[in-house]
Amino acid sequence: MSVFTLEAGIALLGLALLMVEAFKPDISRRTLGLTAMAGTALALVLLPFCGTTQPGFMEAWHQLDTLAMFYKGFALVITLLVLWLTLECAPYLTRFTLDGRLAEMFSLPLITCAGMMWMASARDLVTVFVSLELVTVSFYVLVAFARKSAFSLEAGVKYLILGALSTGILVYGIAWIYGATGSMNFAAIGEALADPATSKPAALFGAALLLCGLGFKVAAAPFHMWVPDVYQGAPTPVTAFLSVGSKAAGFVVLTRALDAFLAEGSIIGSEIQALLLVAGSLTALLGSLPAMFQTSVKRLLAYSSISHAGYLLLALACRESARFDISSSGIVAFYLATYLPMTVLGFLGLGLMRANGLGEDIKDFAGLSKRNPFLALLMTISFASLAGLPLTAGFLGKLFVFLGLADHGYWGALSCAVIAAAAGFYYYFKTILVMYTVEGSDTPALTISMASKVVAGALAAIILVLGVYPKPLQKVLAADKPAIAAK
């Protein structure tokens, strides 16, 4: 069985669910959701058994290295969790949707997931563009899905305008890179960039534009302005999907593009590296510092997601070093793998609070430890890991980034990252303290379904286990060296 079948299967399942819903409108949303989840889970189980050989005609634009397989699995996991989150949030979500429908909330993520899986394998800019747009357009719909909520619509419009803007910039960047190097294929671009005859200004201009376009998708400064508004307005499951899935997909493309731009002897290597360092430092700071003044936890998580993008960009800026067996793409993959459980856990907590009729402000967390100690504990673990507390998964990711920066002697970027991390400690622990110390109003105890407890508990356990035993991810860390470097 080839991976390609699997991807097509996921997309087809999405279509099938739509058809079923169309011809049998009285089907319960639980059935739909569980079917979607079952399909995703099946794909996830089958993924490791898929061969990594592919028909020759796909070689030109599709690759199946370890990194691609990892990100495909990643997309499936986050989709599975988002579907679950959607089911959990359904009671309040349906108040804002067309006729209380939710069917598209189960089928669109599947199609998006297929798009992300294709992005993970993209080997040329056309594939990147096509799959990226599939993901983006699906997200336009998903963000605005709660259409009776003005917040969701506003978020939809903002995401739409900025998403379309980034698409424009991306295409323009692709045009210039193509113009400068004469190819759309990453490997060929890398070769052309190593050739001193290639026009440096044109290549640099195109690469910078491409990075700007992708920067929008991964929420890198200075293109991060949309993130807090969109994250706050979008339905919580979609926010989780955006902040984990969309970001990871953006980073896998960035990884591939940078493998080409920063290949050995690249004429634009040093400039792009400097650009990444500056953008990464800025992103980490501009994410962390405003987060200190947020009152809404959802916005706080949005800013935190920005600062995490900053650390990831900094990781990308450090290429392999002799001292480190970990390639920068490995660090990014590892970081994202740890970022997934903690972010999803945070959003799951938010969704559960919302489902219990509570708000999403920090003050709504007051006295959570009394109302539901279990949820408070889970949120504490999630926030502690996001802050990068040792013995949680978040710490190792940050540690690798910092070590990489120190190893290359990027002291300026390192100090920015450390300042951002310090600010991070402040705002995460501020929220944790509110959960434990401030007395809440006398709202009744929160109720959480058993299944949610299991899912959330498992996520928390993953955070803690990965924090002390990251070995399962070792394979990712030692991900294959970029194809170009091997040549």
Added chain:
Amino acid sequence: MITLGHYLVVSGMLFALGLAGVIARRNIIIVYMCLEMMLSAANLALVGFSRFHLVNGLPDYTAQSLVFFTITVAAAEVAVGLAIIVALFRTKQSVDVESVTKLQG
């Protein structure tokens, strides 16, 4: 003599015009038109490069395929975008960017 540079400059100016409109205009529909202009400008650059990057003595049709895809994607984006804008207009009775200010920290 018209060189590739001429086309690139025209495409660049159109792109910049669109960008300026996106930043300066407040009417969401016009902002959206400006975004379409930017995409088209990018297409012009792509077609220009493809015409002058000969493969076997013919324009490079991989680039023109990308242009075909962009046009299609742009059409889909316009459809979804306008649907969102219409939905927003129904709730707010305005397409002014400044009316989209409920979300703030």
Added chain:
Amino acid sequence: MPSLLFYLLALITLGFGFMVVTGRNPVTCALCLAASFTGLAALFIGLDAYFIGIIQILVYAGAVMVLFLFIIMLLDIKAEEGKKLNLAPIISGVLVAVLLVVQIAAVVSSTGIADKTSENTPLALSEASGKIGRAALPTITNDLKEGTLPDAKLIGFTLFDQYGFHLQVIGLLLLVGTIGVVVLSKREKGGAA
């Protein structure tokens, strides 16, 4: 392409583009956009990209413009009159645009690629007919031998030969777009949306 014609088309494209950016009445803007895109389509054709030029007119000037006009009429959006201008975004917009143009001009003037003209890089149609390998369908080679550029056929061949998968993804994308439009703008059963 004769210089004069190029400058005329560029003027149409950019001039109407400028009117889109500055126009106050959305209907005027939409019509100017259509005009600008027509000019752009002509530029495409000047670059021997007939197929792209035609779909530019069909899709943009045809479908997309109608959609825009339809929405503008439907929502009955009036010109933004009586509102005072907001200076900060206008100034920053102009500034960004000027900087970008300067940047692009600098890049264009400093790279050798930009000096190519249709004279120094002419299409070699009849020679190409022997070299195009997999694309050597009789209908394409015949066209090439006759000295015409079968660009619709060549694009079609590229699409279905190299980018068959991408084409399907785009199809999926259009479907998602359709779903989105339905979900977002269908009227509620219970009455007013």
Added chain:
Amino acid sequence: MSVLEIIIALPLLAALAVGLGAPARAASLGATFINLVLVLVSMVQYAGKSGLAFTQSRPILENPSLNFAVGADGVSLILALLTTLVMLAAVWQIEDRPNIFYIASLLIGGGALGAFLTTDVFFIYAFHELALIPTFLMIALHGRAEPAQRKAVAWKATIYLGAGSLVLLAGLAWVVLEFSGGSKLTFDLEALRNQAKLTPLPVEKQGQLFFLLLVGFGSLVSLFPFHSWAAPAYATAPTPVAMLHSGVLKKFGLYGLLRIAMPLLPQGAQVEWVQNALLLMLLGNILVMGLVTIHAHRLDDTLANSSVMHMGYIFLAFAAGTDIALKGAVMLMFAHGVSIALLFGLCGRMRNQLGTLEYSKLGGLASHAPAFTVLFAFGTFASIGLPGLSNFAGELMIFAGSFTGFKGTLTNLHWTVILALWGVVMSAVYMLRAYRGIFHGGTNAGFYMIDPAFSQRLPFIMLAATLLVTGCCPWLLLNLMKTALP
């Protein structure tokens, strides 16, 4: 499986069990008691050996090489003994308190044990952070002050210690990158030490790195001028947390300097500017904090500030760097930990019974609570450094070890020793004043307390006995250390 792994895991598992609903007091006391026995047995087994014992390494990552590695030598065992003793006493004296008191005590103690007994820089750092978090939470949640005030105190401590930890992290990252050698990045302390012996850093660089580590570790130990979080935090913290943090967790910074900074950067502390800076800072601890302590007018303030002050002596040993002084430092770390835990424990009881700790309102308690008075006297005299109690041995060794190398002219170090001796006088002044003011003199009507029940006296008796035994027979501990530095 090494015995050390059991020692580390026991309190953490007990905390988990209590969290899941096991009977809190029984589980906590059982776990800590078994722990104490295990540590004592290990010490007996270790006696006469040198180097690391009980080692066990479980690979976590291959490259960078990261292992869950445990191992102990004399110094670690002495600190582990301190931890288990104080943890047992702290858990024991908890009465009628929510389970979270037990959980926090076990987590702080378990974290400290982890930090002292692992030999991998990553886990040393990580366990310390694990122990810090419950400290902050407990101050913020159950601190003895108005909610707004205790939150402010908790924040101050969080910010100081968090910033200190980050500086420390930067320093440790530098250490790891500098001393990994070869092609593989490693966090293993032994490997780092071997590399440091093979290729020592240039002296000037050693100085810079040492200073960075000094600031990082130092702010965790309330080294002047990074000390201002400590006094309010201890004064506000719930009793078991105050005992554990001031008695045990604070020693982590000193332990880190001794285990990581000194062996890897043998000349770091001797670089002139670093030594001068260190001497100035420790004089700040001893003299400035001594004066502040003299002016305190509440018992908890006195104890909290004196705890900050006494750290100065230990830093003096680091500045001198001689083997005698460093052994004395370990001795004093142990002695100070036991005595301050004893004093904070008693102080907590007094606050519970009396409701106030203002000197102006107290007096003559000795007549009602004789046993309590005797226990408090043990703590007081140990803290002053009376011969026969273990603090004396430590202080004497530090002063003697620091004054070596006197050849007619007084160096900065010698001047500092002379000035530091005044600190002993100051601590005698404030401790005796506190003791006399509270327990003797006129009885203040309305503030009246009785001796705790015998079972509640036991934890304090245990600590006092430890002070006496190790004070009379300091060789019990000193024999465990062939040298203070590995």
